Amino acid sequence: MTATPMIAADDVARYFDVSKPLIQRIVAREGKRTLRAVDGISFEIPKGTTLSLVGESGCGKSTVARLMVGLYPTTRGRVMFDGQDLSQARADSKQRSRMQMIFQDPYASLNPRWRVVDIVAEPIRAFGLIEDKQAILTRVGELLTQVGLSPLDGQKYPHEFSGGQRQRISIARALSSSPEFLVCDEPTSALDVSVQAQILNLMKELQSRLGLTYLFISHNLAVVRQVSDRIGVMYLGKLVELSPAESLFQKPRHPYTRALMEAIPDLEMTGRQRIPVGGEVPSPISPPSGCTFHPRCPLANARCKAEVPVMKPAGDAMVACHAVEEGRATA
Amino acid sequence: MSLLQVKNLRVEFPTRRGTLVALDDVSFDIAPGEVLGVVGESGAGKSMTGAAIIGLLEPPGRIAKGEILLEGRRIDNLPYEQMRRIRGREIGAIFQDPLTTLNPLYTIGRQLVETMTTHLPITPAEAREKAIGWLELVGIPAARERIDSYPHEFSGGMRQRVVIALALCAEPKLIVADEPTTALDVSIQAQVIAMLKTLAREKGTAMMLVTHDMGVIAETADRVAVMYAGRIAEIGPVREVVRQARHPYSQGLMGSIPPLDRRVERLQQIDGAMPRLTAIPKGCAYNPRCPKVFSRCAVERPELMDAGTTRAACWLYAEGQS
Numbered sequence: 001m002t003a004t005p006m007i008a009a010d011d012v013a014r015y016f017d018v019s020k021p022l023i024q025r026i027v028a029r030e031g032k033r034t035l036r037a038v039d040g041i042s043f044e045i046p047k048g049t050t051l052s053l054v055g056e057s058g059c060g061k062s063t064v065a066r067l068m069v070g071l072y073p074t075t076r077g078r079v080m081f082d083g084q085d086l087s088q089a090r091a092d093s094k095q096r097s098r099m100q101m102i103f104q105d106p107y108a109s110l111n112p113r114w115r116v117v118d119i120v121a122e123p124i125r126a127f128g129l130i131e132d133k134q135a136i137l138t139r140v141g142e143l144l145t146q147v148g149l150s151p152l153d154g155q156k157y158p159h160e161f162s163g164g165q166r167q168r169i170s171i172a173r174a175l176s177s178s179p180e181f182l183v184c185d186e187p188t189s190a191l192d193v194s195v196q197a198q199i200l201n202l203m204k205e206l207q208s209r210l211g212l213t214y215l216f217i218s219h220n221l222a223v224v225r226q227v228s229d230r231i232g233v234m235y236l237g238k239l240v241e242l243s244p245a246e247s248l249f250q251k252p253r254h255p256y257t258r259a260l261m262e263a264i265p266d267l268e269m270t271g272r273q274r275i276p277v278g279g280e281v282p283s284p285i286s287p288p289s290g291c292t293f294h295p296r297c298p299l300a301n302a303r304c305k306a307e308v309p310v311m312k313p314a315g316d317a318m319v320a321c322h323a324v325e326e327g328r329a330t331a
Numbered sequence: 332m333s334l335l336q337v338k339n340l341r342v343e344f345p346t347r348r349g350t351l352v353a354l355d356d357v358s359f360d361i362a363p364g365e366v367l368g369v370v371g372e373s374g375a376g377k378s379m380t381g382a383a384i385i386g387l388l389e390p391p392g393r394i395a396k397g398e399i400l401l402e403g404r405r406i407d408n409l410p411y412e413q414m415r416r417i418r419g420r421e422i423g424a425i426f427q428d429p430l431t432t433l434n435p436l437y438t439i440g441r442q443l444v445e446t447m448t449t450h451l452p453i454t455p456a457e458a459r460e461k462a463i464g465w466l467e468l469v470g471i472p473a474a475r476e477r478i479d480s481y482p483h484e485f486s487g488g489m490r491q492r493v494v495i496a497l498a499l500c501a502e503p504k505l506i507v508a509d510e511p512t513t514a515l516d517v518s519i520q521a522q523v524i525a526m527l528k529t530l531a532r533e534k535g536t537a538m539m540l541v542t543h544d545m546g547v548i549a550e551t552a553d554r555v556a557v558m559y560a561g562r563i564a565e566i567g568p569v570r571e572v573v574r575q576a577r578h579p580y581s582q583g584l585m586g587s588i589p590p591l592d593r594r595v596e597r598l599q600q601i602d603g604a605m606p607r608l609t610a611i612p613k614g615c616a617y618n619p620r621c622p623k624v625f626s627r628c629a630v631e632r633p634e635l636m637d638a639g640t641t642r643a644a645c646w647l648y649a650e651g652q653s
Contacts, residue, residue, distance in 0.1 A: 056516035056517070056518060056519075057487075057516055162604045162605075163373070164604060165604070192372040192373055192543060193372075193543065193545070193584065193587050193588050194372060194583060194584055194587040194600065194601040195372070195604070196587070196589075197587035197588075197589070197598040197599065197600040197601075198600045198601075198602070200589070200598055201597055201598055201600055204596075204597070219516065219517065220589075221517075221591060222588070222589040222590060222591040223589050225589065225590075225591060225593075225594055226589045226594060226595065226598060245594070246594070249591075249592075259518060260517060260518065261591075262521075263517045263518045263520070263521040264517060264521075264546060264591055265520075265521070265524065265544065265546030265547050265549060265550045267545055267546050267549045267573060267588065267590075267591075278522075280486055280488055280489070280518075280519060281516070
């Protein structure tokens, strides 16, 4: 691909200082403590495509989402937005209006005291995209229609809507500045399945109609399969596998990816015996040595405990695993 | 004989603007050792049904009609103190959020011991030994060392195991589990489900498993009830309901689950949203969204009727309809 990617992350890291207050540290003779929420990840998202990040709670996927729209500055590494450094792009309101975010909880992300019309129009006003009041109303009406609501719904307040409808309002708001890049942080995980299907269909429709680029964050592999072009699997702040969507499901390579797929309850009821992954995600404050997955990994050996694996090509995917690299992970 | 029988249960909420009917004419039973899954969208009344059974309906909600029987004995009209004895001793409850179920000020050991000494004829010392056994059984490593820890010292998955141990430790005959795995990550969820299943099988405990996750139901339940707008839309063996649901709502619900094994261009969706309790449509509550609606649906309310291997509340299966 020669075209400039919409977003390119190069060795991006974000650490949080979770130390106790200075006095307590001195009394307890403790050092500073750092939480490595995201620890050196790299990927690109070509324009018009969807990259999904999956992983369990605490793996850093939401932090990546925030880093990619500049809600957090990076501790290390660089994010390029359409060929321009993200921090510079954010300073320019024209560039800034090209990226938007949709959040998980449609009950918390809409101001309960504002009418829907004002919620949806907020980005338009903030960026000064349209000055004329009547024109703003017309535009909001269009946006609401686009997400399957009625222009008349603009006069209502958020509490008058169900969860799915609220998520439609969040999408309308995100679309109001005509963005090209949308970061969706678990947009359907607070919704019922039947409503989730509505929202996923809507997001796919909007993508093909408006040529949007998505960074999609989810913990649900089945959802991710329906929307993604490529999928990144995260574990403890690192990408462990980055692969074209279909190939990830047909041939999961990293032991953690396999474990995740194994863990999903089986609706088809083929009666297969699932082998749950043992143990839990370790604390990102004191991650295990070497490959952070080694305490739970069935293929771990001495090298895995000592040496941190890096992302290396494996077929059409990139995998960070010694076992895969050495050919020990044959299925 | 059924362990639990729920007969024509109706739960109402008196409000200033009139009475809201949250559950209407809900009937089902659970046999000893059986797992009944209850599914449906938010607001369908799944949790309400669970709360009614364990006698913990939020006031002003009240049981307006119907009966709940445990081993043939009515438990819906018992005084609070008697019901409190049954809760814990005969019916255990597991709720979604393990943080709010556990008392943060007491060690988990104390909570387990207290539950057991309240309900079982044993000494605190015996109870403590048993508590360690339960913690080991639910998969808490180094249970003997960790029994004196406080809830906040455990991770979410471990806490939910403690909650399960707490629900099981008085050896109840029935467990009402309301979204027991929803707050957990998939890999932990799988561990917890596997554990619940084993325990139910080994101890012969019956379980009512309320969840919106069909995958969990498919793996765990023997039978499943699909709820819609405060009523049971369909009830039957889990295999039948998941694979070939009869009620159009169950069909829509199953169809809208994103498949894991393939990519589809467009997911099947149910248009619209579930009605609010204040505006439940006349006739079949699902009729405005139903793709197979016909004249009778908007007029007359269907009761559960035989529909092949399941029972569905749908006029499509009435005598004389094809």
